[in-house]
Amino acid sequence: MTYHSTRGQAPILPFDDVLLSGLARDGGLYLPQAWPHFGASEIKAMAGLSYAELATRVMMPFLDGVIGEDEFADLVADTYKGFGHKAVAPLVQLSANDWLLELFHGPTLAFKDYALQLLGRLFDHVLKKRGERITIVGATSGDTGSAAIEACRDRANIDIVILHPKGRTSAVQRRQMTTVLSSNVHNIALEGSFDDCQDLVKVLFNDQPFRDRCRLSAVNSINWARILGQIVYYFAAGVALGAPERGLSFAVPTGNFGNVYAAVSARHLGLPIRQLVIGSNSNDILTRFFATGRMQSEGVVPTLSPSMDIQISSNFERYLFDLHKGDAAQVTARMGAFRQSGSFAVDDHLWAEARALFDAASFDDEKTLAVMRSLYEETGLLIDPHSAIGVAAGRARRRDETVPMVALATAHAAKFPDAVERATGIRPALPPRLADLFEREERYDVLPNDETAVKDYVAKVAG
Numbered sequence: 001m002t003y004h005s006t007r008g009q010a011p012i013l014p015f016d017d018v019l020l021s022g023l024a025r026d027g028g029l030y031l032p033q034a035w036p037h038f039g040a041s042e043i044k045a046m047a048g049l050s051y052a053e054l055a056t057r058v059m060m061p062f063l064d065g066v067i068g069e070d071e072f073a074d075l076v077a078d079t080y081k082g083f084g085h086k087a088v089a090p091l092v093q094l095s096a097n098d099w100l101l102e103l104f105h106g107p108t109l110a111f112k113d114y115a116l117q118l119l120g121r122l123f124d125h126v127l128k129k130r131g132e133r134i135t136i137v138g139a140t141s142g143d144t145g146s147a148a149i150e151a152c153r154d155r156a157n158i159d160i161v162i163l164h165p166k167g168r169t170s171a172v173q174r175r176q177m178t179t180v181l182s183s184n185v186h187n188i189a190l191e192g193s194f195d196d197c198q199d200l201v202k203v204l205f206n207d208q209p210f211r212d213r214c215r216l217s218a219v220n221s222i223n224w225a226r227i228l229g230q231i232v233y234y235f236a237a238g239v240a241l242g243a244p245e246r247g248l249s250f251a252v253p254t255g256n257f258g259n260v261y262a263a264v265s266a267r268h269l270g271l272p273i274r275q276l277v278i279g280s281n282s283n284d285i286l287t288r289f290f291a292t293g294r295m296q297s298e299g300v301v302p303t304l305s306p307s308m309d310i311q312i313s314s315n316f317e318r319y320l321f322d323l324h325k326g327d328a329a330q331v332t333a334r335m336g337a338f339r340q341s342g343s344f345a346v347d348d349h350l351w352a353e354a355r356a357l358f359d360a361a362s363f364d365d366e367k368t369l370a371v372m373r374s375l376y377e378e379t380g381l382l383i384d385p386h387s388a389i390g391v392a393a394g395r396a397r398r399r400d401e402t403v404p405m406v407a408l409a410t411a412h413a414a415k416f417p418d419a420v421e422r423a424t425g426i427r428p429a430l431p432p433r434l435a436d437l438f439e440r441e442e443r444y445d446v447l448p449n450d451e452t453a454v455k456d457y458v459a460k461v462a463g
């Protein structure tokens with residue numbers, strides 16, 4: 001299996017090079033040159049598999065030639081064995097044909113674990129084969145750093161350095177990062193803001209000699225392997241609800257478009273997905289796109305669902321490539337217009353094609369809290385603000401009551417306890433495996449907001 005860039009000017013690469021490079025050299029995103037396809041009998045045969053067995057079967061065609069099937073099966077089994085639910089991604093029934101897919105049973109209680117846990121292991125596998133080592137560097141406002149740290153901890157060929165703004169993350173967020181005491185994990189509490197952290201990381205990556213010397217790398221959300229790891233739970237839900245005979249629909253709380261593009265990918269692979277509903281918060285660029293056919297960037301406002309506070313959805317470029325039937329020149333033109341003017345439009349027939357599959361709806365904080373409250377009253381379930389937007393979008397936009405609607409629960413309620421308490425009056429508890437988080441030993445290094453100090457630190461880590 002080989003991969004090409006959405007901009008058409010980067011080299012065609014096999015999976016291992018796509019994994020390590022992330023963004024394509026022409027600024028585009030990598031996609032498979034040809035999609036594998038599972039026929040009805042193959043999807044039927046997925047019923048009854050464990051999550052790890054299913055994951056191996058769904059992903060194996062994408063890794064052809066990079067790792068053997070037995071070795072990959074072992075790697076996948078190891079990836080999901082520590083998850084907090086034996087189904088890994090369990091389905092919970094909300095009402096007759098209304099379901100919640102719980103994707104918060106990983107180590108950091110958010111769906112990003114499902115792909116990042118796999119990504120860390122795949123990186124390690126490829127690096128070991130090549131006899132190489134890398135240093136992952138990233139900045140976090142608190143939300144995503146822990147998922148990256150958990151993905152890389154104890155991996156033999158990876159060091160990871162994460163900068164967070166000192167005193168400006170919640171205690172739970174900080175402790176999820178700083179109580180990981182593995183020798184390859186390095187937390188910097190920077191005396192500055194999140195923007196300072198991000199600026200310093202950019203400085204490091206833009207210093208090409210430094211970047212090469214320290215073999216810097218990132219685990220960002222445009223990496224193809226992130227999408228790949230997320231395709232699996234769409235199949236798990238589909239097979240559980242009667243695919244291939246029965247179709248189903250998904251409602252996805254969306255920011256960067258990565259999660260919902262994994263649903264598009266599952267559809268390419270043959271899963272009978274009837275409808276995809278995108279849920280947004282007040283940062284509603286995607287909802288406006290599906291309403292108008294124009295992608296128009298605006299400012300970002302902070303909301304109760306911070307992981308969806310985005311100005312642009314970088315993974316949308318993959319869907320744009322699909323819509324243009326692989327015409328990379330068209331994608332390049334649209335993305336160029338977007339970079340120059342903050343806006344692009346697609347032709348009416350493509351907009352219509354997009355709307356044939358997608359619907360979208362946005363919900364402000366008040367509406368989000370109202371959904372959390374009413375779902376709690378209906379079912380007794382506590383859900384987080386991101387998940388609530390998914391549930392609300394699915395209910396608002398579903399076209400066919402006879403088709404199961406599966407809303408993705410992307411974070412555990414205990415990750416956003418203030419919002420949950422505000423909505424329901426109940427403060428959700430951390431699950432048992434994290435209950436002692438506040439007793440655990442912390443380790444981090446405080447550094448000034450200073451380029452040289454951070455560079456010296458990273459250089460030392462990179463050895």
Ligand SMILES: *Cc1c(COP(=O)(O)O)cnc(C)c1O
Pocket residue numbers: 110111112221253254255256257258259260307308386410411
């Ligand atoms: C990252 C994230 C999202 C958005 O997912 P995308 O793949 O960026 O669309 C939604 N909910 C939670 C809890 C997240 O962490």
